[in-house]
Amino acid sequence: MYIFCTFVGMNYASKYLENAVNEMSQLPGIGKRTALRLVLHLLKQPESQTTALARALVDLKTEIRFCKQCHNISDTDICEICNDTQRNKKIICIVEDVRDVMAIENTSQYKGVYHILGGKISPIDGVGPGDLSITSLVKKVEEGAVDELIFALSSTMEGDTTNFYIYKQIEKYNIKTSTIARGIGVGDELEYADEVTLGRSILHRVPFENSLKVN
Amino acid sequence: MYIFCTFVGMNYASKYLENAVNEMSQLPGIGKRTALRLVLHLLKQPESQTTALARALVDLKTEIRFCKQCHNISDTDICEICNDTQRNKKIICIVEDVRDVMAIENTSQYKGVYHILGGKISPIDGVGPGDLSITSLVKKVEEGAVDELIFALSSTMEGDTTNFYIYKQIEKYNIKTSTIARGIGVGDELEYADEVTLGRSILHRVPFENSLKVN
Ligand SMILES: [Zn+2]
Ligand SMILES: [Zn+2]
Numbered sequence: 001m002y003i004f005c006t007f008v009g010m011n012y013a014s015k016y017l018e019n020a021v022n023e024m025s026q027l028p029g030i031g032k033r034t035a036l037r038l039v040l041h042l043l044k045q046p047e048s049q050t051t052a053l054a055r056a057l058v059d060l061k062t063e064i065r066f067c068k069q070c071h072n073i074s075d076t077d078i079c080e081i082c083n084d085t086q087r088n089k090k091i092i093c094i095v096e097d098v099r100d101v102m103a104i105e106n107t108s109q110y111k112g113v114y115h116i117l118g119g120k121i122s123p124i125d126g127v128g129p130g131d132l133s134i135t136s137l138v139k140k141v142e143e144g145a146v147d148e149l150i151f152a153l154s155s156t157m158e159g160d161t162t163n164f165y166i167y168k169q170i171e172k173y174n175i176k177t178s179t180i181a182r183g184i185g186v187g188d189e190l191e192y193a194d195e196v197t198l199g200r201s202i203l204h205r206v207p208f209e210n211s212l213k214v215n
Numbered sequence: 216m217y218i219f220c221t222f223v224g225m226n227y228a229s230k231y232l233e234n235a236v237n238e239m240s241q242l243p244g245i246g247k248r249t250a251l252r253l254v255l256h257l258l259k260q261p262e263s264q265t266t267a268l269a270r271a272l273v274d275l276k277t278e279i280r281f282c283k284q285c286h287n288i289s290d291t292d293i294c295e296i297c298n299d300t301q302r303n304k305k306i307i308c309i310v311e312d313v314r315d316v317m318a319i320e321n322t323s324q325y326k327g328v329y330h331i332l333g334g335k336i337s338p339i340d341g342v343g344p345g346d347l348s349i350t351s352l353v354k355k356v357e358e359g360a361v362d363e364l365i366f367a368l369s370s371t372m373e374g375d376t377t378n379f380y381i382y383k384q385i386e387k388y389n390i391k392t393s394t395i396a397r398g399i400g401v402g403d404e405l406e407y408a409d410e411v412t413l414g415r416s417i418l419h420r421v422p423f424e425n426s427l428k429v430n
Contacts, residue, residue, distance in 0.1 A: 011320050013288045013295065013313065016271075016278045023271040026264060027253050038242050039275060040313060043288075049241060050276045054269035056231075056238040060254060061265045063231045073228045073258075080228065098228065098255060105226050 017043075071116040071133050073098050081105075081113055088112050090147035094137065094166065096120055096159075100152060112150070115140070120153055120162040129165055141170045148176040155182055181206070286331040286348050288313050296320075296328055303327045305362035308417075309352065309381065311335055311374075314406045315367065322414035327365070330355070335368055335377040344380055356385045363391040365420055369404050382423055392423035 012018035017039065024035035042050050066072065067079035074080070081087065081101070091112030095101055101114050117132040140146050149170065153159035167177065183201030184193045193201075227233035232254065239250035257265050281287065282294035285307075289295070296302065296316070306327030310316055316329050332347040355361050364385065368374035382392065396416035405413070 011317060013316070014279055014290045016275045016290060017288055020271040020275040023264075023268040026268070028256050029249075030253075034244075036314065038245075039272075041243050042272065043275065043279065047276045049238075050272050053238040053241070054273050056235040057254075057257065057265050058269050060231050060235040060258065061262045064229055064258065073232055075229045075231060080226075099251065101228070102226060102251075 070114045071118060071136075072101055072114060086111070088147075090145065091150065092137075092140065092146055092148070093150040093152050095152050096154065104152070112148075117153075117162065120156075120158040121165060122158045132162070134166060134169070137166065138169050141173050141175060146173075146175050148178065151177065151179040285329045286333065286351075287316055287329060301326070303362075305360065306365065307352075307355065307361055307363070308365040308367050310367050310405070311369065318406045318408070318413060319367070319417065322410050322417065324414035324417050327363075332368075332377065335371075335373040336380055337373045347377070349381060349384070352381065353384050356388050356390060361390050363393065364423075365417070366392065366394040366423060367405065367417075378423070393420035394423055395420050 012021065020039045020042075021032060021035045024030055024039055025032045027035075030038070042053075063075070065074050065077065067074045067082055068077050069082040070079060072079040072081060076083075082089070088111055092115050093104065093110065093112055094115050094117060095104070096117055096119060098116060101116065104110050104114075115133070115137050117134065117137075119127050119132055121127060121129055121132065141149070149166075151163045151166070153162055163179070170177075181204060182197060183204065184190060184197060190198065227236065235254045235257075236247060236250045239245055239253055240247045242250075245253070257268075278290070280289050280292060282289045282297055283292050284297040285294060287294040287296060291298075297304070303326055307330050308319065308325065308327055309330050309332060310319070311332055311334055313331060316331065319325050319329075330348070330352045332349065332352075334342050334347055336342060336344055336347065356364070364381075366378045366381070368377055378394070385392070395413075396419040408416075
């Protein structure tokens with residue numbers, strides 16, 4: 001409450017400062033106080049740093065594209081992953097956003113392709129199925145272009161709802177479907193895991209030999 | 216450790232995305248992960264938001280000035296505070312940076328002017344007296360332009376060192392010196408103090424020599 005109050009009618013001494021703070025604080029998780037700290041930092045740095053940041057942000061908006069096949073961020077019409085002839089195009093991993101692709105790519109364990117939904121169904125946030133790229137996914141299945149769909153949405157109520165919504169539409173095509181394994185993180189202590197995760201990791205236990213192969 | 220690792224060699228799928236993330240993560244307290252989140256947020260917003268942010272940051276660097284008298288941020292050569300005929304120019308409050316001016320102004324308790332040092336003496340951070348605007352402050356005292364100096368640096372070791380360094384240089388001119396009252400917790404940053412405490416600590420400022428005795 002107090003923190004809010006100190007910024008009501010705050011005198012920024014400069015309309016340029018105030019404007020920069022206001023714009024910066026539009027970003028999620030950046031309050032006025034943090035914005036002011038960041039902006040004052042930039043003021044102390046060489047002008048080239050601010051110019052480079054501004055340029056990079058404008059370029060981002062004007063130059064970036066989205067892959068016509070998987071909706072991944074790309075500098076070309078078809079992204080590098082979809083263009084990679086080494087990858088199996090008939091195995092598609094469904095994810096919420098670009099960060100999930102990065103995280104999975106980083107494991108070097110996956111050789112299929114992706115389909116980025118752009119979010120998950122969430123009535124509270126006003127996100128319906130029509131706001132997500134579900135139609136194009138179902139079309140791929142319809143056209144027989146898919147052997148396996150891997151559901152890799154986050155295991156929240158919204159994620160489960162979205163999974164189920166998609167599943168209902170592709171069920172009749174009898175393709176293989178799977179979800180990524182949920183369980184205790186590698187290296188995590190059992191005693192700190194939440195009950196649901198621990199319960200699921202026992203129910204979905206895998207043959208011991210499999211765990212040896214993975215590592 | 217893991218969080219760090221996931222960003223080594225991270226495939227951003229787009230050089231524009233990577234560039235924007237890199238520039239954004241130059242800001243203090245913004246890691247690669249946060250930068251990515253902010254940049255992906257901007258990607259989802261209308262282009263006008265990114266343009267406005269970029270414009271505001273560039274304007275900030277090119278248009279903002281620093282007051283020739285007190286070194287405060289200003290859109291003009293002399294800031295509004297120094298230009299205010301209602302204020303007593305012979306009472307000068309010494310602060311570290313612009314945020315401290317904002318915090319004190321916000322209390323409406325102070326009718327003198329300021330002198331912004333631009334930091335405090337900190338050998339660890341490589342900040343010596345020459346990096347701060349101390350000479351111009353001493354000159355003001357020398358010229359007889361000062362009745363009272365109020366030391367309002369944060370009560371850290373660096374703040375005390377800076378206070379003492381300045382005090383030693385102006386001691387001989389026999390002007391009144393004071394420090395803001397220690398109603399503020401020792402070690403606390405000025406900008407986080409609540410208005411009432413900060414306002415009162417200016418009203419109840421004590422002679423500088425007293426603060427030396429206390430410590
Ligand atoms: Zn693609
Ligand atoms: Zn001024």
